[in-house]
Amino acid sequence: MNLSAADRAFLAALSRLAYSNPFTPERIALEAEALGDLYQPQDQFAWSRRGGAAAGERVNVKQLAERAEQVVERLRAAHAGGDRLAPDVLGWYVDAAAYCLYYRHMVPVSDTRLAKVARPTQGAAGALWRDFARDYDHFFGPVGSRLPDMLSPAHLFACLFQIRRAFFAIYDHLLGESRPAAQLRANVWLSIFTHDMRRYRRSLYARMRDLATLVTGPTGAGKELVARAIGLSQYIAFSPERECFTGDGAQAFLPLNLSAMSPTLIESELFGHCRGAFTGATADRVGWFEACPGHGAVFLDEVGELDEQIQVKLLRVLQDRTFNRLGDPRPRVFEGRIIAATNRDLAAQMAHGSFRTDFYYRLCSDRIEAPSLRDHLADRPESFGELVRHIAQRAAGDEADGLADEVQAWADANLPPDYPWPGNIRELEQCVRSVLIRKAYAPPAPRAAPEPDRPAWLDRAHRGELTAAQLLSQYAAAHYARTGSYEQTAAALGLDRRTVRAKVEAAGAG
Numbered sequence: 130m131n132l133s134a135a136d137r138a139f140l141a142a143l144s145r146l147a148y149s150n151p152f153t154p155e156r157i158a159l160e161a162e163a164l165g166d167l168y169q170p171q172d173q174f175a176w177s178r179r180g181g182a183a184a185g186e187r188v189n190v191k192q193l194a195e196r197a198e199q200v201v202e203r204l205r206a207a208h209a210g211g212d213r214l215a216p217d218v219l220g221w222y223v224d225a226a227a228y229c230l231y232y233r234h235m236v237p238v239s240d241t242r243l244a245k246v247a248r249p250t251q252g253a254a255g256a257l258w259r260d261f262a263r264d265y266d267h268f269f270g271p272v273g274s275r276l277p278d279m280l281s282p283a284h285l286f287a288c289l290f291q292i293r294r295a296f297f298a299i300y301d302h303l304l305g306e307s308r309p310a311a312q313l314r315a316n317v318w319l320s321i322f323t324h325d326m327r328r329y330r331r332s333l334y335a336r337m338r339d340l341a342t343l344v345t346g347p348t349g350a351g352k353e354l355v356a357r358a359i360g361l362s363q364y365i366a367f368s369p370e371r372e373c374f375t376g377d378g379a380q381a382f383l384p385l386n387l388s389a390m391s392p393t394l395i396e397s398e399l400f401g402h403c404r405g406a407f408t409g410a411t412a413d414r415v416g417w418f419e420a421c422p423g424h425g426a427v428f429l430d431e432v433g434e435l436d437e438q439i440q441v442k443l444l445r446v447l448q449d450r451t452f453n454r455l456g457d458p459r460p461r462v463f464e465g466r467i468i469a470a471t472n473r474d475l476a477a478q479m480a481h482g483s484f485r486t487d488f489y490y491r492l493c494s495d496r497i498e499a500p501s502l503r504d505h506l507a508d509r510p511e512s513f514g515e516l517v518r519h520i521a522q523r524a525a526g527d528e529a530d531g532l533a534d535e536v537q538a539w540a541d542a543n544l545p546p547d548y549p550w551p552g553n554i555r556e557l558e559q560c561v562r563s564v565l566i567r568k569a570y571a572p573p574a575p576r577a578a579p580e581p582d583r584p585a586w587l588d589r590a591h592r593g594e595l596t597a598a599q600l601l602s603q604y605a606a607a608h609y610a611r612t613g614s615y616e617q618t619a620a621a622l623g624l625d626r627r628t629v630r631a632k633v634e635a636a637g638a639g
């Protein structure tokens with residue numbers, strides 16, 4: 130079949146677009162490339178929630194889908210008429226048809242319907258699935274014999290539905306039109322799907338749970354939101370026989386704030402315990418690692434506060450997925466994904482010996498930094514008004530515009546232009562609520578510069594808990610962390626370089 134140069138260019142761009150990260154500027158550039166003259170310029174460099182415009186209402190997306198439908202139907206008709214598609218055109222056809230399936234069946238699924246369809250009860254996704262499967266046959270039936278690697282309809286359905294879930298989880302919750310905000314959304318997408326969506330759909334979807342994610346950033350900057358978006362967006366297989374998903378996506382995020390609990394309680398929450406394992410353990414208890422399904426995530430909030438003994442147990446979970454209930458010698462298997470967050474400087478904690486190096490490296494194979502509110506405002510001062518509007522919308526519904534204006538006026542009159550917002554977006558939320566109630570907000574009093582973290586090994590040394598060898602290792606490691614040089618550390622400690630190195634390594638492993 131003869132395709133025009135314009136059709137070829139359109140299909141080539143659409144093929145890349147269908148596998149691209151929707152939260153990057155490249156995605157917008159691909160929309161422009163695919164649509165050519167039809168593209169309607171927009172004033173955003175990457176997709177973000179704005180004034181309630183849902184993705185389906187975007188004029189460029191609509192144009193893309195309409196054009197994709199036309200070209201795909203022409204190619205299909207040509208093929209049915211005996212006109213064999215060339216291999217490059219066949220590849221484009223597959224991608225464009227999958228795009229049409231997404232647009233036809235997933236884009237109309239609203240947030241509320243999504244939750245109903247996602248239920249693992251028989252038939253919950255029935256109507257959506259049957260319509261999808263019919264269109265799948267329509268597009269791929271005629272060319273099926275030439276597509277040995279084609280994804281099964283159930284797997285493609287599960288993948289496209291996952292994209293829809295992830296899109297909502299990111300787009301609806303991680304707000305802001307600044308570049309750091311867009312970067313954050315794009316990074317969350319990568320943590321879910323990686324940078325290679327084809328590989329993800331082929332095989333990685335089943336392996337993502339082996340990758341832990343570490344979310345860093347200051348307090349109130351959205352670390353838990355990030356973790357939630359990743360945790361609630363994992364792949365869930367679809368059962369065509371039962372016409373439902375095989376797991377409950379809504380129950381898949383298990384957060385635990387580690388800063389507020391004693392070590393025994395943390396262990397019991399995470400690993401579970403047997404009756405009698407410790408005073409007060411009156412019955413067996415299933416921990417979160419046991420309760421978490423394969424498509425779920427356990428979120429370890431404030432991981433920088435973890436006691437070293439628990440770090441060792443968590444390292445084992447990360448390395449070979451096994452753990453024991455307290456008081457039970459039988460090893461059990463964790464099926465889900467681990468996401469951790471901290472606002473502490475883990476590098477400094479490692480240097481001080483209070484955070485294990487091996488645990489750190491297993492934890493941060495994937496790392497996301499949540500930007501501070503100051504980062505948003507430095508990039509885009511208008512972010513203030515935009516974020517206030519979003520927050521006001523949640524706090525006051527129809528009254529949002531008036532409230533947002535009040536907050537802006539109050540901030541202009543009462544806050545210095547460089548007010549640092551130490552509590553980040555959480556503090557901004559508090560400010561909006563406070564203006565709603567009292568027409569004023571009292572920022573927290575500036576605090577003295579925080580004391581640097583006191584290394585845990587010093588406390589242990591103080592309590593007489595370290596051997597002489599451990600003490601020397603920790604001291605050498607602390608010195609080395611400050612100087613970055615084995616030579617200097619050796620000279621200062623009166624040791625030879627090799628001994629210092631062995632001591633520093635022993636501290637890291639220790």
Ligand SMILES: Nc1ncnc2c1ncn2[C@@H]1O[C@H](COP(=O)(O)OP(=O)(O)OP(=O)(O)O)[C@@H](O)[C@H]1O
Nearest residue numbers: 302303304347348349350351352353354472554555
């Ligand atoms: N990017 C964002 N978009 C929208 N809301 C945000 C964003 N970042 C933070 N928030 C809001 O700020 C509040 C705090 O967010 P969250 O609990 O995720 O922060 P955190 O970084 O985990 O804080 P902490 O370190 O204190 O636990 C929440 O109410 C959340 O809705």
